[in-house]
Amino acid sequence: MKTKLILFLSGVLLGTGALQAQANQECATTAALAYSDAKANNYDAAWTRIQTLRKDCPSYHIATYQYGERILKDKLDKAPEGEKKAVAQELIALYKERLQHFPAKTDAGKVNADIAQIMYDAQIGTTEEQFQAFDKAFKADPNSLNAKSLYTYFYLLVELQDAGKKDLQEVFDMYDVVTAKLEEQENETAEGLAKLIEKQEAGEELTDKEQKRLNAYEINLKAYSAVKGSINAKLGQRADCDNLIPLYSKDFDQNKSNVEWLKRVNNRLSGKDCTEDPLFVKVSEALHKLEPSASSAYSLGQLAEANGNQAKALEYYNQAAQLQKDPSVRANIYYRIGNQYKEKGQFGQARNFYRKALEAKPSYGRAYLQIAGMIGQSANNCGDTAFEKRAVYWKAAEYADRAGRVDPSISSTANETAAAYRGRAPQRSDIFQNDMQGKTITIGCWIGESVRVPNL
Structure with a gap:
């Protein structure tokens, strides 16, 4: 009896192994055909097999999702307006499957940023849902959003503020964060460009690789400049003195000992040249008293300059520059x-x-x-x-x-x-x-x- 049971179990295990081997072989065959078709740009045939792989062999190889992405992006570009949304939803599903099955080989920040941008471009979900998608990507990895996505992120927040679902202060805070990130990317690009320009001006010939980099730098700088302009335009009159002064005046008394609040308000008023209002003087003096800093020194320099004391203004400005990080x-x-x-x-x-x-x-x-x-x-x-x-x-x-x-x-x-x-x-x-x-x-x-x- 015992011998029969052992023989039975052995047969089951051997049969299971054979079935698994057969399944693996089928996955390998389907994948080989799918990847070959995709490489040859035979996307219709490739997509049918990619769909099979997603269903039956989702963890076979990351190339399933890489080729799938290429195919769906091509479909999205060519789809009529009425069909774009369905293709976009399929692409989002593909991204999520890749995150699930190949998390170690997937840049989650970039994928989440791509999902957010697709949702916006294809008008998938509400404005709040689209904003949350960008917010999730940015908070997980601030470097995941490119210039276009940073603008869209800010644009959606302003739309929500206009609809009464976000506070004006949130818009200002987001503006600071987004423009800082854009300027960081812009500065890195400009630094690389400056080195190549210096080489050109010295009469040295650029290599083909350097020339491509130079062209890319100049294209990216134009993109950063355009996006910054669009963000400032979107902020529009929300950031003028007529809005800033009453917004911060009502909160001054309860925040006059709050260094972080004073710094933020000081920077905002200074940046928008709202320096003639008594609130600016109050904020600057309160900040300098609590914590002499770059911001307070700069503000006092502006006040000295407005009063015609150029020597004192230069002294404060130099101090501000040395303290500013x-x-x-x-x-x-x-x-x-x-x-x-x-x-x-x-x-x-x-x-x-x-x-x-x-x-x-x-x-x-x-x-x-x-x-x-x-x-x-x-x-x-x-x-x-x-x-x-x-x-x-x-x-x-x-x-x-x-x-x-x-x-x-x-x-x-x-x-x-x-x-x-x-x-x-x-x-x-x-x-x-x-x-x-x-x-x-x-x-x-x-x-x-x-x-x-x-x-x-």
Whole structure:
């Protein structure tokens, strides 16, 4: 009896193993055919087999979901408007299955961000559900949202605020977070671009790989600039002094000992130039009393500047810059200091602070434009001969060019400025008559740089 039972169980196990082996073989065969069809762009045949794999062999290989994503994105691009929603829902389901079966090989943040964007683009779910999808992705990984998704995230919040489902303060808080993330991405891109521009300006030829990177950097910077503009436009009048002053005035007494609240309000009022209202003075003084900081020092600098005390304003601004940890804010402070020195005609000092602004924020094109302006103004004072004096305009044009490349939002102004400077620089006949083609001219006075004469 015992022997019969053992033989029976052995037969069951062998049979189960054989069935499992057969199932694995069927999965392998179906997968091979599906992946082959997908590689050949034979998407209709591939999709049928991908569907089988999702149902019968969901954990066979991650390629099932990678090829499935490629196929569904193609379908989504080609689908008529009335069918896009169904394809989008299928793509979301595919993403969720991949997260379930291959969590270790899936970037959850990116996938969740993709799901959120698809929900918005295909109008799946309510505004609140779409916002929650973005919120989930961003809170899990702030780097998961690209420029477009960051805008959509903010846009949905503003829509909810307009519908009375979110507070205005939440919109302001989100604006700070989203713009900070955009500027972080923008600065990283501009820093990479600046290195390649310097290589070009030094006369070195870029490799094919570097040229592709340069093109990508410039495209991305244009995207960041456009998105920031759209976010500011969406914020619109919600962030003007008429809204900010009453919003914060009603909460001042209960928050006048709350350092974090005072910092946030101080930055907001300062950033929107609401500095003439008594509330700004109250906030600044309360903050400086509780915790002398970059924000409070900067605000006191603004107050000193408004009262005509330029020396005191510069002292506070320098202190604010040294204390400020946020590179974008620090760049704004250095830029403002640079403007003060420029107005005094102290161009060398002004350039030092514009350069500090650029060190903190490489995409600060306006700082390059200010340097270009000062160099252009100094042309008659920074050369020995008429040719050398006019050659200074080439250097001014270089800085104007760079301004537009690192900050596409001012590219039109920068390009016009550069063209104007080149129009004042020596022309082909001047270069030929003076035999200066290809030569390097050292520019004296405060500029202390060199410029290469173009070859004819």
